Amino acid sequence: MGAAPPAAAPAAPASCGEGPEGRQRGGETFPGLAGGKAVSTAPPVGRGRAPAAERCAGQPAAGPGRVTAAPLRNSIKERARLRLRECDVGDKFSRLPLPKASVLLPLMVRAGKLHLLLTVRSMQLRRSPGEVCFPGGKSEAIDKDEIDTALREAKEEVGLQPENVEVVCRLVPGIDKMNHLVTPVVGFIEDTFQAIPNPGEVSHVFVVPLEYFVKPLNYKTLPYKTSSGYSSRMHCFTYDDDEHKMSFKIWGLTAHFAVFLALVIFGKRPTFEVDYDLDNLISSSENNFMNLYASLYERKKSNL
Numbered sequence: 001m002g003a004a005p006p007a008a009a010p011a012a013p014a015s016c017g018e019g020p021e022g023r024q025r026g027g028e029t030f031p032g033l034a035g036g037k038a039v040s041t042a043p044p045v046g047r048g049r050a051p052a053a054e055r056c057a058g059q060p061a062a063g064p065g066r067v068t069a070a071p072l073r074n075s076i077k078e079r080a081r082l083r084l085r086e087c088d089v090g091d092k093f094s095r096l097p098l099p100k101a102s103v104l105l106p107l108m109v110r111a112g113k114l115h116l117l118l119t120v121r122s123m124q125l126r127r128s129p130g131e132v133c134f135p136g137g138k139s140e141a142i143d144k145d146e147i148d149t150a151l152r153e154a155k156e157e158v159g160l161q162p163e164n165v166e167v168v169c170r171l172v173p174g175i176d177k178m179n180h181l182v183t184p185v186v187g188f189i190e191d192t193f194q195a196i197p198n199p200g201e202v203s204h205v206f207v208v209p210l211e212y213f214v215k216p217l218n219y220k221t222l223p224y225k226t227s228s229g230y231s232s233r234m235h236c237f238t239y240d241d242d243e244h245k246m247s248f249k250i251w252g253l254t255a256h257f258a259v260f261l262a263l264v265i266f267g268k269r270p271t272f273e274v275d276y277d278l279d280n281l282i283s284s285s286e287n288n289f290m291n292l293y294a295s296l297y298e299r300k301k302s303n304l
Contacts, residue, residue, distance in 0.1 A: 073112075076112070077188055080114060086264075088171075089172055099139075099179070101183070103183075103185065104136055110207065114209070115209055115210060116209075117158075131254075150185035165188070167186070170184065175296060184257045186261065214259070214266055219235070236255065237251070237258075260276075
């Protein structure tokens with residue numbers, strides 16, 4: 001899934017009322033949006049079993065004086081899980097009448113810190129060649145839901161087997177420049193994962209410390225107007241990867257998802273401006289998305 005304009009909207013959005021047929025904005029009901037609570041506190045939606053080391057996280061250490069990284073790794077994961085589950089939207093936005101796509105946000109613990117796996121789109125691709133993105137793509141008929149789409153695409157693009165992903169949640173979606181509803185699916189993978197890039201789709205695979213998306217070394221923001229006329233800001237990061245001796249530009253919808261993920265997990269103010277009420281991150285992110293969707297919905301109505 002290539003980079004695309006972010007789905008964020010300006011801060012301080014109008015509140016959205018809910019009704020049995022969908023969610024309302026300014027007295028208007030949008031079809032396809034499930035009503036109900038804004039926050040899901042359901043258990044993780046993991047597909048497959050957690051790795052053995054994690055299943056044993058609650059057991060005593062192997063012996064006195066023995067040093068192991070497993071307890072630290074599992075503690076980092078558990079803290080992240082708790083925060084992510086608070087923001088799990090489940091299928092709340094799944095019935096919006098837009099073509100569907102999903103991306104997988106693969107988290108791993110490396111050197112005591114959370115890292116995020118990203119890819120670079122092959123130069124052979126017609127759309128967005130050479131851009132940084134998450135594994136992902138458009139929904140297909142064989143997919144049961146957004147999670148299936150993300151896992152299938154990750155397997156096809158980088159050889160990540162679905163059973164090796166502990167899916168934690170779905171976050172608030174975005175809308176890309178092709179007007180696809182893009183759902184970010186967050187999951188943990190082992191830091192020992194060795195990617196096998198599909199050369200027809202992916203040229204490079206790399207990891208970035210998640211904290212980089214709230215405390216970057218090289219960042220700029222660009223004003224942006226969506227195709228539906230909605231004004232927003234676009235995050236643009238440049239990450240110097242010592243392992244590959246390369247610099248990667250991370251922007252658009254990919255950067256938008258990475259920033260929101262970092263805000264959810266770390267719960268601290270970034271070193272740059274964002275379009276969220278950080279004291280009400282979940283509700284403001286949903287309102288931002290609904291404002292963006294409303295602008296698209298209004299444009300479609302006006303073209304009828």
